Amino acid sequence: MRTRWDALWTLVRLTGLSLLTLLVAGLTVTSLAATLIGLPGMAVSVIENGRTLTERYRQGLRDLGHPADSPYLPATGDDVARLRAMLTDPATWHDLVWMLTLPVTGVVYGIVPILVGPAAVASVVVVGWWAVPVGLALCAATVFAGPWLLRQHHRFDLWLLRPTSHSRLAARVDQLTESRTLASDDRTAETRRIERDLHDGAQARMVAVGMTLRTAERLVETDPVAARALLAEARTTSAAALSELRALVRGIRPPVLVERGLADALRAAALDCPLDVTVHIELTDVPETVAIAVYFAVCELLTNAAKHGGGRHGALEARQDDVALRVRVTDDGRGGADPSGAGLTGVRQRLAPFDGSVDVASPVGGPTEITLEIPCGSS
């Protein structure tokens, strides 16, 4: 009942708001006219005031769970440039139309709750006491129709106020630019690390091997014992170089992934995890770049589960349908994983170039359940 009264009250307030928007719309139209006689600054500030008003209204719609994100395209530069950007932004015109029509719709939707009470009283006065049931029925009908009326009103609002196709595209471009920058920064850091590892590791060791072999070669006749010791040393050094190279390769393109594909690579990772991990995998075809990102993401999650979770059992599920690839890693540890910690942020960044998302459910006391979703359906 509470919400029904709220709905009626909101409708009444909307009628009041409509008077304000009418005023702002009037100002907007006037200021647009003013630009014709050379006052772009004034036009800009009036449009901005209108935006402040509609933005506040959008916030209200968002609070109710409607998709009313801000629709404006960026407007920068001097007054003329900003005015031009604003005037070419469809959202400005949508706002204006909304402000001009709110008085109409506000009255149409709001008039019912405003007038029903008086109308009921009036009908009793005019027609007589036998109209009382009719009046009561009218009032009751209004109370019940309130939420429906409000919903209709919001539908109309959203039609004009939700993000335009332009602003959705602009938002998407922003998001892609950011994820691309992240990805390429990541890649640069990665190649730098690889270069340094090779330079300080395997390369340096192979130089040492070469020098040791040369010395041994010279000593082989004069001091065979020393030569033999040097040869053994060369062998040890080259083994160390190999093991470094192996670790490096595993960090670039994991061998099992290359040889067997993602499903077996995930199985191998689960097998290497100190937790007892049950595995369920149904994958059809995953592009290699996505596979590598998912593999490292899952390795990170399994490592976290083993290191911080303190549990004994885990589960790894990976499924692919025609919409997305979903991977879920769970453990029976103590929970409380920090979604903005370094590990999970790294996972999120790894998946960002593929529009992947990371969902963390880890109440204190456990269990922890982390879901990765990448929009990469089976074809």
Place this chain on the structure above:
Amino acid sequence: MRVVVAEDQYLLRTGLTRLLAPYGVEVVAAVSTGPELLQAMVSLRPDVSIVDVRLPPTFADEGLRAALAARQECPGAPVLVLSAHVARLYARELLADGGGGVGYLLKDRVFSDDDFVDALERVAAGGTALDPEVVAVLMAGRGPLERLTPRELDVLSLLAEGRSNAAIAARLYLSGSAVTKHTANIFDKLGLAQSDDNNRRVQAALAYLNGQPL
């Protein structure tokens, strides 16, 4: 000993042949692809085959697959798989038929030729040789392994590598009878029934890799 070598890199192929010659190991065929390996194993019946996991034409796990296929055709045909990296997953697949005569080592292990030839001989004789890196520290306390004492875990990891009781005794500075007692306890705790010793050792290695009963 008659050996087939499947390795696509010329340097490694000739290197292996040269390394093994002083030990009386004769390379009867050196092949470089999966199908050739399968054919050589089936027609030449070598004492053991040395196989690189990654072979042409796919450069995926061609060698491993061919070796597994050959063992289906000739059960128990000894295979020693070499790779630049080792994965527990592959070890489990190789051991899965329970037949023994299986080795799985990092390529670098050929550096210590004595050890390598020892592993080769164990595999040829129907035993196992798993790389210490495959067997390397699984966190203690997974499944039935939890019931083992730390000492028994030490013994089990060497057992999983395919070492003989004598070798385990030497490695851990134990007496032969102590090792026998430990292995008996391990078999018991893992629920491995009496059967021939080789077979039980393979089963123990598998249990170790799985961390759970079979």
